[in-house]
Amino acid sequence: MRQEQFLDVIDRDEAERRFRAAFDPRPLAAETVPLAEALGRVLAEDVFSTVDVPGFDRSNLDGYAVVAADTFGASEEEPVRLRLNDELLATGVEPTIEVRPGTATPIATGAIVPRGADAIVLVEATDEDGGEVIVRRAVVPGQAVSFAATDVARGELVAPAGERLTARETGVLAAIGRTEVAVRRRPRVAILSTGDEIVAPGTPMRPGLVYDSNARALADAVVEAGGAPVVRGIVPDDEQALREALRAALEDDVVLLSGGTSKGPGDVAYRVLDDLPPPGVVVHGVALKPGKPLCLAVAGDTPVVVLPGFPTSALFTFHEFVAPVVRRLGGRRDDRRGTRRARMPVRVQSERGRTEYLLVNLVPGDGLPAAYPLGKGSGSVTTWSRADGFVVIDRNRELLDEGSEIDVTLLGRDVEPKDLVLIGSHCVGTDLLVAALARRGWTAKSITVGSEGGLLAAKRGECDAAGMHLFDPESGTYNAPFVDDSIELVPGYGRMQGVVFRRGDPRFEGRTAAEAVAAVAADDDVVMVNRNRGSGTRVLIDGLLGEARPRGHANEARTHHAVCASVAAGRADFGVAIETVAREASLGFLPVQEERYDFAIPRARRDRDAVRALVETLASDAFREGLRARGFRA
Numbered sequence: 001m002r003q004e005q006f007l008d009v010i011d012r013d014e015a016e017r018r019f020r021a022a023f024d025p026r027p028l029a030a031e032t033v034p035l036a037e038a039l040g041r042v043l044a045e046d047v048f049s050t051v052d053v054p055g056f057d058r059s060n061l062d063g064y065a066v067v068a069a070d071t072f073g074a075s076e077e078e079p080v081r082l083r084l085n086d087e088l089l090a091t092g093v094e095p096t097i098e099v100r101p102g103t104a105t106p107i108a109t110g111a112i113v114p115r116g117a118d119a120i121v122l123v124e125a126t127d128e129d130g131g132e133v134i135v136r137r138a139v140v141p142g143q144a145v146s147f148a149a150t151d152v153a154r155g156e157l158v159a160p161a162g163e164r165l166t167a168r169e170t171g172v173l174a175a176i177g178r179t180e181v182a183v184r185r186r187p188r189v190a191i192l193s194t195g196d197e198i199v200a201p202g203t204p205m206r207p208g209l210v211y212d213s214n215a216r217a218l219a220d221a222v223v224e225a226g227g228a229p230v231v232r233g234i235v236p237d238d239e240q241a242l243r244e245a246l247r248a249a250l251e252d253d254v255v256l257l258s259g260g261t262s263k264g265p266g267d268v269a270y271r272v273l274d275d276l277p278p279p280g281v282v283v284h285g286v287a288l289k290p291g292k293p294l295c296l297a298v299a300g301d302t303p304v305v306v307l308p309g310f311p312t313s314a315l316f317t318f319h320e321f322v323a324p325v326v327r328r329l330g331g332r333r334d335d336r337r338g339t340r341r342a343r344m345p346v347r348v349q350s351e352r353g354r355t356e357y358l359l360v361n362l363v364p365g366d367g368l369p370a371a372y373p374l375g376k377g378s379g380s381v382t383t384w385s386r387a388d389g390f391v392v393i394d395r396n397r398e399l400l401d402e403g404s405e406i407d408v409t410l411l412g413r414d415v416e417p418k419d420l421v422l423i424g425s426h427c428v429g430t431d432l433l434v435a436a437l438a439r440r441g442w443t444a445k446s447i448t449v450g451s452e453g454g455l456l457a458a459k460r461g462e463c464d465a466a467g468m469h470l471f472d473p474e475s476g477t478y479n480a481p482f483v484d485d486s487i488e489l490v491p492g493y494g495r496m497q498g499v500v501f502r503r504g505d506p507r508f509e510g511r512t513a514a515e516a517v518a519a520v521a522a523d524d525d526v527v528m529v530n531r532n533r534g535s536g537t538r539v540l541i542d543g544l545l546g547e548a549r550p551r552g553h554a555n556e557a558r559t560h561h562a563v564c565a566s567v568a569a570g571r572a573d574f575g576v577a578i579e580t581v582a583r584e585a586s587l588g589f590l591p592v593q594e595e596r597y598d599f600a601i602p603r604a605r606r607d608r609d610a611v612r613a614l615v616e617t618l619a620s621d622a623f624r625e626g627l628r629a630r631g632f633r634a
Contacts, residue, residue, distance in 0.1 A: 009285035041183035042331030053152035057113035065117035120144035141554030153561025160438035184331035190249035226330035259309030359387035420444035424454025424467035450534035478596035494633030513590035521548035529572035
């Protein structure tokens with residue numbers, strides 16, 4: 001029996017190049033689906049939160065809402081007595097009594113923390129005695145409290161276009177109240193099995209026949225790649241029947257034929273491809289083992305692939321050549337999985353007696369990647385969604401030292417390393433930058449550690465860029481005096497910082513920021529909300545306050561959104577935030593200082609393609625126009 005030989009057996013990379021040159025696998029059009037059907041889909045829109053999560057300061061345990069300073073020094077031997085307020089705070093109950101120094105209010109897990117309280121004492125560390133509570137353990141400000149908007153803030157980007165939705169992301173979308181989302185349409189992949197010897201599972205078997213396992217395996221592989229399989233059955237080795245089946249299959253986005261790709265007398269699949277619209281067959285024969293008989297073709301804009309008939313060869317070549325196409329049509333990126341050896345950049349303490357799964361963000365460096373712990377707490381809906389993996393801390397181990405090497409288990413096969421890592425000060429402009437980069441096809445993660453922490457991370461080579469706004473009093477300039485020769489300072493944009501308050505408050509209206517702060521700093525009825533140490537905004541606050549320490553000084557919000565959420569809800573009366581966030585929260589604003597928010601980029605990373613894209617995006621007219629629309633100086 002004579003068999004024709006392949007016309008042109010080429011290597012794998014050349015085969016892929018020819019295949020990709022014949023068509024452009026761009027993401028398919030968007031469609032809106034209910035959130036309940038969005039799992040595994042790829043977002044076609046940037047999703048910003050319209051609510052704060054949590055929407056109030058929330059107790060993390062059953063106990064008593066207190067002023068932390070009242071408990072300092074409390075112990076079993078020398079407890080502290082606090083007067084009980086005439087209120088019991090259950091979940092869903094709005095507080096009516098302010099917690100003043102020397103008082104406490106009973107509170108349940110998940111309930112609203114009342115005004116004036118800045119910590120929760122665990123009920124097991126207390127006893128009630130008439131109208132008093134006896135506190136036997138000291139707490140620090142912020143203990144057992146999830147502050148409003150510290151998880152998700154109104155106006156915050158929670159998921160950029162191009163994000164693949166897993167259970168982590170859908171949980172976040174549900175938490176902000178979304179019921180439907182715009183996603184990329186799943187590519188329809190037609191699957192045709194060919195051959196007289198192929199029968200469907202369940203069919204009576206006789207010698208010479210084989211069950212069609214390829215159709216099932218390929219259909220499931222299509223689903224794993226984000227496509228919608230269209231199983232079109234088994235076609236015998238008949239050219240006319242196969243031509244008709246192929247013609248119908250071309251209605252779909254991708255066509256797969258299994259078997260019949262060799263050039264023997266009984267192999268007809270390659271022959272019917274001669275009738276395809278141009279460009280037609282671009283590859284027939286690849287130097288692979290397994291997979292040599294692979295045939296790659298394109299009919300107009302539709303890729304048509306004839307896979308080898310043996311199951312191992314079929315699946316191997318599908319994953320090498322077809323799965324990437326299906327993922328791109330569906331808006332996905334290539335899957336990555338496994339474990340990574342990493343370095344712990346900070347000291348982490350753990351509780352002896354319990355195995356801890358520490359969620360981390362992986363940040364590439366010159367050597368091992370750094371595994372930054374995510375610290376939003378167990379009540380957070382975003383910690384899991386934003387983590388790259390986790391570290392298992394043995395139950396007999398109490399701490400991981402800074403610099404220790406650990407193994408990070410990636411969060412399943414769906415976790416994809418980001419193209420860019422941004423570490424530094426929180427800013428709405430950074431959210432806009434991440435969204436703009438996503439529209440250009442680049443993914444980025446942003447880790448908020450403050451300007452000083454970001455600059456240190458950049459100097460250690462742990463990030464691609466650090467957003468910073470550090471003021472040097474001696475030179476009267478921002479940022480430049482703090483960088484060394486290892487850093488290139490890329491211009492960002494300007495923003496106005498100021499005191500935020502509820503409109504109509506006579507203690508602030510009509511005054512300058514300095515006048516207002518000086519007037520209220522010693523007022524025991526005024527509560528402030530502070531910013532975290534290490535942030536550029538904290539330096540500004542310290543300058544305004546001088547030696548004054550108003551109530552609430554120990555409450556350290558990590559973002560401008562969290563500051564504004566606290567003031568808007570009446571939990572605090574003033575704070576310092578940027579004008580853009582204050583305006584979007586409908587708050588009053590007293591300007592303090594216009595500052596520069598620039599990006600420190602390690603020179604060792606400057607030539608990376610993703611970093612070049614970041615710099616180009618920062619300078620682009622479209623991005624700067626978007627900044628100006630949100631109130632920035634660009």
